[in-house]
Amino acid sequence: QKEVEQDPGPLSVPEGAIVSLNCTYSNSAFQYFMWYRQYSRKGPELLMYTYSSGNKEDGRFTAQVDKSSKYISLFIRDSQPSDSATYLCAAGFQKLVFGTGTRLLVSP
Amino acid sequence: NAGVMQNPRHLVRRRGQEARLRCSPVKGHSHVYWYRQLPEEGLKFMVYLQKENIIDESGMPKERFSAEFPKEGPSILRIQQVVRGDSAAYFCASSPPTGGQPQHFGDGTRLSIL
Numbered sequence: 001q002k003e004v005e006q007d008p009g010p011l012s013v014p015e016g017a018i019v020s021l022n023c024t025y026s027n028s029a030f031q032y033f034m035w036y037r038q039y040s041r042k043g044p045e046l047l048m049y050t051y052s053s054g055n056k057e058d059g060r061f062t063a064q065v066d067k068s069s070k071y072i073s074l075f076i077r078d079s080q081p082s083d084s085a086t087y088l089c090a091a092g093f094q095k096l097v098f099g100t101g102t103r104l105l106v107s108p
Numbered sequence: 109n110a111g112v113m114q115n116p117r118h119l120v121r122r123r124g125q126e127a128r129l130r131c132s133p134v135k136g137h138s139h140v141y142w143y144r145q146l147p148e149e150g151l152k153f154m155v156y157l158q159k160e161n162i163i164d165e166s167g168m169p170k171e172r173f174s175a176e177f178p179k180e181g182p183s184i185l186r187i188q189q190v191v192r193g194d195s196a197a198y199f200c201a202s203s204p205p206t207g208g209q210p211q212h213f214g215d216g217t218r219l220s221i222l
Binding site: 004006032034041042049051088090093095097098099 | 164210211213
């Protein structure tokens with residue numbers, strides 16, 4: 001079993017839709033959780049960074065961590081074509097463990 | 109503010125040659141991390157360094173791969189006697205010396221082995 005599991009997609013939605021991206025993890029020692037966005041041929045760009053359980057909101061993005069079920073989520077409201085990218089969840093501290101990424105396609 | 113700078117962006121080597129990948133962290137960041145991304149796979153941790161010290165190299169292949177972060181200058185990931193399986197995107201990330209801060213990534217070096 002991989003330490004961080006993520007559905008690879010692709011996930012296709014129309015512009016304006018609410019997008020839900022999810023990951024599960026197996027290591028209960030993980031305390032820090034991150035979401036990165038990666039455009040083609042570019043490096044991962046940090047979107048959200050949370051410590052332990054709870055919600056964190058930043059503009060159109062909301063990150064949720066449920067440590068009891070080892071489940072992390074990213075919600076994108078009012079999705080835009082420019083949100084089309086691969087979204088990577090990660091857990092850990094100095095040694096990050098990444099999911100394989102979910103490819104999101106937002107059509108105009 | 110400059111982010112993490114990696115060079116070269118693309119590197120082509122023939123089998124058996126050496127590859128040197130450079131990473132300049134964000135100004136003020138003293139922690140550097142290297143990750144490898146193979147096609148259709150997620151990023152895999154390779155090594156974590158602080159200035160002049162290797163802190164965690166648990167993800168580094170046992171042979172041919174080495175990394176350093178000298179007191180002055182960029183961090184270097186060195187791959188000796190490259191093989192076709194080394195073809196991948198190599199990403200560097202950095203974080204500040206204060207604890208609990210996230211890692212910020214560069215745009216990577218894409219290594220192709222002929």
